[in-house]
Amino acid sequence: MKLSLSATKLVQPRVSLGLNLEAFFRRKDKVVFVMGATGTGKSRLAIDLATRFPAEIVNSDKMQVYKGLDILTNKVSEEECRGVPHHLLGIVDPDSNFTSMDFQHRASLAVESIHAEGRLPIIAGGSNSYIEALVSDDPEFRLRCECCFLWVDVSLPVLHSFVSQRVDKMVQAGLVDEAAQMFDPLADYSLGIRRAIGVPELDQYFRGGPTVDAKIRARMLHTAISKIKQNTCTLASRQLQKILRLYNNWNWRMHRIDATEVFLKRGDEADEAWERLVAGPSTMIVDQFLCEQNRVPTILTSAVPIAAAVAAASR
Template sequence: MDKVIMIVGPTAVGKSALGIDLAKQFNGEIISGDSMQIFRHLDIGTAKVLPGEMQGVPHHLLNIRNPDEKFSAHDFQQAAGNLVRKITARGHVPIIVGGTGFYLRMFLLGWQLGTERQSNHITDGLNDEAAWQKLNIADPAAAAKIPVANRRRVERALAVIAETGQLFSDQGDDLTPAYDACVIGLNTERQQLYARINARVDQMIAQGLEKEARWLYAQGGADWPAGKGIGYREWWPYFTGQASLPATVDRIKADSRHYAKRQLTYFRHQLPVHWFNLLENPAEENKIKLLVASLLTR
């Protein structure tokens, strides 16, 4: 079973920096586990690690899709799995860094959700409410955890049931992980985390986030997958004169804070995480390195 290091946690908590540090010490290569950093041209709003910041560490799954293209959890599972095998064959250590919880859980547990094409067609002709009701009849426990408006998750859950004959809600806790993984979680006290998120948004504004979002909007990006992401979707009312700039920036900050809260809830309940607070206790990085070393030598 291939060994994998995973670094998870909410936005703005230092995952990228830790990933680079571990890669430099353990001869690693980084695989992005972020559903927005796959998009070309969108660097500021996705907090993408740029070439000059990589410190010579190879990074994968960055800039692999145009903003109008989809990249599903199934796509991530396949792409990340192929990379893990190639990186391992090179004698290097695969390190997955990111905050898109469903992608990471699906990858770790090896869920078989079918192809994007299968998922897309399983609810043809149904509106969101009818599609959700179909899932509610088939698997009430899964439906209770998936909002009616989350069409993609509803379709994936139905695809799992159709393909495997098992309930989507049964997928996970009793499954054997597909990789020998060490999952490292970074977090900090809530007020400090929120302050860091707010400061990061201010930095993005100073770096030119509005210009980046205007480019996306001018291309028709409001209706594209990339245009649904935090840091971009909040600009659309401003560009049409329905919101002020201060209100737009405040909305980005609020959405980012709410997302961080959801990330933490997901990781705490869905992944076997070893938690650390490097912002308040930097010396804990030594404990992380011992944990990684124990994985690599077992």
């Protein structure tokens, strides 16, 4: 496990005439974010943490927020949720356009309601633009909340192999039939849930219909599945770059959890590695975060640059 280390330099807060000092210095509510590229185990970690702390999960995946396509968008099942309440999961009409501003508003309300119940909000998902809209663009959220970011990272070559295998499992679970129910030859693939990887890629296959020669149809399906894998890997790479950009631009209090070893093992060995390298250390980080009093405003300086760590891990 590799965690980012940070040193702090105390600075005097700059006070403007319009600043509410009482609100500025009051004890802030805690919020935990679980970030990472697609396929790294964000949902699993969030649920693990929510079973160890009095917590509820707020989904921050821009495709999982929509109703439908549960296989293709890889929504957690009721069994996988293990009784943990989830917010903003499968609640939006699939033909609507749920924006970052919509997420900012709805997530802020969800966080308030969870805090009102004396519980910990854990915001988990791969849509970093949603997270940025809430954390960086919402002054009320920044004023009320103190955040801890857990970044689950996996070496890209290992992750790419995993997500390709996951696509095969999703196909076996019924991804194609599920997407066929959503197919509309007049649909706009730039809106709603039809933007999800797996829907546009299957368009030509569905347009061909059952009248196409069986061998040609099989090749079309193979091509579509290959594109789904390729585009999912590209998404993972883009998400990684976005996380690095957020860290560099905002100096977020981010802990990098290297889960690569977990993905190189199978069965009980993988479960043991998950607890040892991911769930266990993350639990310790969150426990320490919750026990801390709010800190004096600080400037964070990374002692071990995350970007350098990622570059080394990805070679």
